[in-house]
Amino acid sequence: MKQHLLHTPEGVRDIYNGECEKKLYLEDKLYGILKTYGCRPIQTPSFEFFDIFGKEVGTIQSRNLYKFFDREGNTLVLRPDITPSIARFVSNYYMEETMPLRFCYKGNTFINTDSYQGRLKENTQLGAEFIGDNSADADAEILSMVTECLLGAGLKEFQLTVGHVGILQGMMEAAGFDDEEAETLRGLIMNNNFFGAESFADSKNLEPELKELFHLLGKICDSAEDFQNAKQAAAKYPDILAAMEHLEQLQSLFLLYGMDRYISFEFGAVSSYKYYSGIIFNAYTFGSGEPVVKGGRYDHLLRHFGKDAPAIGFVIVIDQLMAVLSRQNIDTPAAACGQLVVYEQACREDAVVYARKQRAAGCSVELMCRRPGMKKTDYEAYAQRNQIARLQFMDGETDNE
Numbered sequence: 001m002k003q004h005l006l007h008t009p010e011g012v013r014d015i016y017n018g019e020c021e022k023k024l025y026l027e028d029k030l031y032g033i034l035k036t037y038g039c040r041p042i043q044t045p046s047f048e049f050f051d052i053f054g055k056e057v058g059t060i061q062s063r064n065l066y067k068f069f070d071r072e073g074n075t076l077v078l079r080p081d082i083t084p085s086i087a088r089f090v091s092n093y094y095m096e097e098t099m100p101l102r103f104c105y106k107g108n109t110f111i112n113t114d115s116y117q118g119r120l121k122e123n124t125q126l127g128a129e130f131i132g133d134n135s136a137d138a139d140a141e142i143l144s145m146v147t148e149c150l151l152g153a154g155l156k157e158f159q160l161t162v163g164h165v166g167i168l169q170g171m172m173e174a175a176g177f178d179d180e181e182a183e184t185l186r187g188l189i190m191n192n193n194f195f196g197a198e199s200f201a202d203s204k205n206l207e208p209e210l211k212e213l214f215h216l217l218g219k220i221c222d223s224a225e226d227f228q229n230a231k232q233a234a235a236k237y238p239d240i241l242a243a244m245e246h247l248e249q250l251q252s253l254f255l256l257y258g259m260d261r262y263i264s265f266e267f268g269a270v271s272s273y274k275y276y277s278g279i280i281f282n283a284y285t286f287g288s289g290e291p292v293v294k295g296g297r298y299d300h301l302l303r304h305f306g307k308d309a310p311a312i313g314f315v316i317v318i319d320q321l322m323a324v325l326s327r328q329n330i331d332t333p334a335a336a337c338g339q340l341v342v343y344e345q346a347c348r349e350d351a352v353v354y355a356r357k358q359r360a361a362g363c364s365v366e367l368m369c370r371r372p373g374m375k376k377t378d379y380e381a382y383a384q385r386n387q388i389a390r391l392q393f394m395d396g397e398t399d400n401e
Helices: 017-036 083-093 136-153 165-175 179-190 194-202 208-214 224-233 238-257 301-305 318-327 345-360 376-385
Strands: 047-049 067-069 075-078 101-110 122-131 158-164 263-266 279-285 293-297 311-317 337-343 365-369 388-394
Touching: 017 101, 017 122, 017 136, 017 318, 047 083, 083 101, 083 122, 083 301, 083 311, 122 136, 122 318, 136 158, 136 238, 136 279, 136 293, 136 311, 158 165, 158 238, 165 179, 165 208, 165 238, 179 194, 194 208, 208 224, 224 238, 238 263, 238 279, 311 318, 337 345, 337 376, 345 365, 345 388, 376 388
Parallel strands: 158 263, 337 365, 337 388
Antiparallel strands: 047 075, 067 075, 101 122, 122 311, 158 279, 279 293, 293 311
8 A cells, every 4th residue: 555645735634533523513512603693604615716816805825825727727726715705605696685694604725835834724714704784883793703602612711802904004104105115014013023013114204193103013902091092193194093993982892792801902903814994803812823713894805796895704713723722621522422232143133223213313323243253342442432422232132231
């Protein structure tokens, strides 16, 4: 046998036994929480036309896409991001709908990241999208979903950092940065090099108030005083001020939802997704430098597909969440279940009748004809390895567990 055929390609992995049971349990639980908010389940294809994720959309760079061709020569890609697929879906089937829409979904995404990054190239994402409402109330409800999902997963300590793309964008426009300078600054911030970002801004001839705003990059705002000071510095810049006031409004809504202890605000928040137009947010917890939740408002994305409607959404990166739950020793229930019935050939009919009745009642039953030379302890070990709760032997004389 060729040994290389036994291994998966770099960046993907097999999931089995208890881990797979826990993952499925977690997905079902989180999906259930999203449905309590009125989200309707949908599914979109695992691959789409290349233009769905093209440069104009503002998602993953082309070099990080898995591309291939269909029989007609069209360029297709494995989806790297589900949000553009949702935007296409809504524009196709709900073009005339003017009332808000709520959808939830789960599926795998594929990003051909550089090998040295050590990241999975296939990830399971579970998320929700709220289409047709651009209010702060919609933003707060989405963030409430995120909070409930993370609490439902078993996390006790996590933080949602919320920002607004209008703040940094407004600062760069007020400073007169060209495209190259804007990308340089974004790169510094995305690498958490806030000292470098401040130094870069200080090297420009900026007004004192604008320079003060650049010094807020990377700093957490968590009090009314912080907001007041920031708004004073932004008083001369209407777009920046409006974004800050939106975040301030959200702060009061978080109190109403009772989730204020999990939320902090970061004025310099930035995302690699260029389609975000309003608030953006990430959820972090112990045991990972990567966010377990990513999301934001994308009020202009649907226009690319012909429908003019605001939208906001998020995804939970299930694989990342599973990893941090394990590192924090938070157990995801995956209790032993089902039963194994080991029968002698003479008891085959009884075993099959019993199994059919149990399965009709919704119980899991695994039938196994006893092999010559196999001891009961062998079957007990098998049941334990496979998390089978109940073991029953049918030997024609005494049926026992």
